[in-house]
Amino acid sequence: MKNFILVEAPVTSEANYILLHLDPGMPDEAREFKPFTDYTTWLARRGYAVNTDKLYSEHVSRFIDYVYEASKTQFPADVEVTIETVIYSYQVYLLFGTDATNPIAKTLAYSLGKTRLTGQNSIAESIESSIRWFLEVAESKNITTPDHLFSRFYSSRAEYRSQYEVSAHKANSWMAAVIRGSLNSVLPKRKQDKLFAKAGRRNRKNDKQPFKILPFPIERSVDFLRQAKPAKSTTFYRDMTLYALLAATGSRTSEALQVRMPDIDGDDFAVFLRDPFARKTPGITEEEHKLLSWKGRETEVTFMIEPFAKIFWENLEKYLTLEYNSSVGHDFLFQNSDGRPFFASDRSSRDKTLKKYALKAGLPDVTGISTHSLRHMYGTYTLNYMPVPGQPLPGLPITYVKILMGHASVTSTMKYAKHDTDIIEAYIQHANQYVMQRGDASFTTIREEFYLRQLEVLKDEANRIQGTQHD
Template structure:
């Protein structure tokens, strides 16, 4: 088959490599291909990304660009070059390539997928991929404008543009034939020929949305939130004191796992006798780089994940707060004894440490999640990750936490803006994904409205809710007696 000849001849995925590296203390990536100009352009672009984004984001963006360039260069090889019009068609077809692959109705997407395959992305991944590609297209357009200006002034690095860098410009002239060849055979050349336009998402794969209504099971769990009634048992079943501390911390505060792993012992106020005086703060690593450098290398500091919070304060929920303080006291004593056996004191202040070595675990997510998933499956009968504790926390605050506001019509469930603050969200829309309303209470309100309209039964929403809750109480009491 002709396509098979192409794949063996060009080996697309081999000649475009992504190589992890470190530049000026930052973990990043370098591209290696047959085009030196492109590689230097990408190196500079990725390095600039690494200064503004987390390592995880940079890694995601780099692999997205690799996929995109393989797509473009496969088309160039198949057709022997690319015009500006054909480039725009390829960009327009890119989402279809990502989502449908060989099943795409796009002629371009289909024939490229037949050569190199397709990632067949879900909606959330498509959004991230296109965000990366559009950022790359913007940078490519800036390069095009820079080259046009250099050409107009007679300042181009070399006859074939090899060695061109956005950071340098020395001059010789370049012939029209070289520019024509560059236009035909490379992504950057196509950009130089007339510019590439951003890709507008067509929405070919429906974006999955978390329902704003929670259909919880009898233990207070669903597909997102860990069952709150089983959470104490989960923590008690943790395989080590370290895990008990980590799991109860996440359950009590609703913090992200990355925030827990970045936490220092100084972020916890725990020596006060009164429970309400004990506090946990979540601190942005970027605000204390001078302190972190005493414990971990600069490359590790640059990798630390932090999504941002308006305030460092946390709001702890019971009984997980009390469980956390109890295990924390035991854990600190255990770690001090381990340090003594290791022949010295600990040289860092991170709360979560390796059980055997006592080293920080701020980048050791995988080993920790596997332990959690194993116990969660045993306790709840389904697979859960650390984020399920954050969903559980948000659901509890929105529906079952006693409301301290005497003027609020709800005795339970905090105002969504308070939930937003405690969960550390910047956007209320994000909070709604976690703090979903209980379906049972909404059902009661709807039943009341229907009965009022029909002219029978209770005449107000409140009356119907009272009847509904009494019936629900009787049902739960029967279940409790049967248990």
């Protein structure tokens, strides 16, 4: 830290850690940053483990150092600097450091030497909660014991002062009231809300799709993936690599688009789908980071099916050789023509490209077809048609398909990989033929025939048991 030092508290203190100013001109009795001591005292009273107490104290001390540095930094006149903008810029500061485009985060990253980037997962797991609690403790204490750290950000915001704040100003403590009111606007209103934003799951209720997404016709899939490259295309192998990956693994489009080079094991021919928020993502912009998504996946390993796996590895080699740009600063596998991550491209544009290739491969109608259709195809195939050695009927058990598709529950698998209508239609046609061949009278004997068949099954089972006993 630049402005403070974190030290163990004296034995006489209830807190485990205190934060001391490093300003040489500050009197010794004023070096201790009291709001931090209040916070660590609160931590100690809650009985956290030693390592947790230390971790949370370190997170908050770095946050205070950041805010303090902001309080003595001269920003450009066109940059709005308030307690809200400083606090909300902290996430960008942690994630991007000196590569941030946010002027507050970028300026402070250079000033504080922030070169080691923080992962989104660390923010979500402990940084967010530790700062939230510090702000809540500080808010309650500031009413009676004012802290002037944030005063620079509100010295010109007289329009926010209530009558209480004007009175407090006369007592040289009006800033405490200002901070108290301001933090109420900064802190989330409900416990489940987040202080620092993270990409959320897609809300399908907001999707404006005039049709239902359909499985890609499996009988057309190989021709679709093995079609000839257009003469002028510069992204053909990228697109076919992506489509083959979706067909071979059944992954969500967002999962496939966020595959990075370390996720590909060419020796064992394996591809892993990993949470982008569980690791750092160097080389992408703040706007690109906002477009990262993760719906949740139980397994990061994929189970690739043929012939799509073979097609994927063939196209991957051509894509990396002919189209991939290795000097773009990030390691996402799929790129736009300009080298930026493909996951940040427009979804409707990606679906439009797939439909163009699908029509070229002979699909008569592409209504309801999108990149997600390949995931539907994978689920439909593995659940209903996939040949299984030693099993009279094709198709894997639904509990296995659940694992293949990374679902948390079988309910999700039933939704995405439901039994195909042509199987149901085949059963109905067979039953209809049976009835039509025997005429209307078949209904009068249908229950009798059912019981006769059941009796035959029971006799066969009894004979089998007797044979086993004799052996």
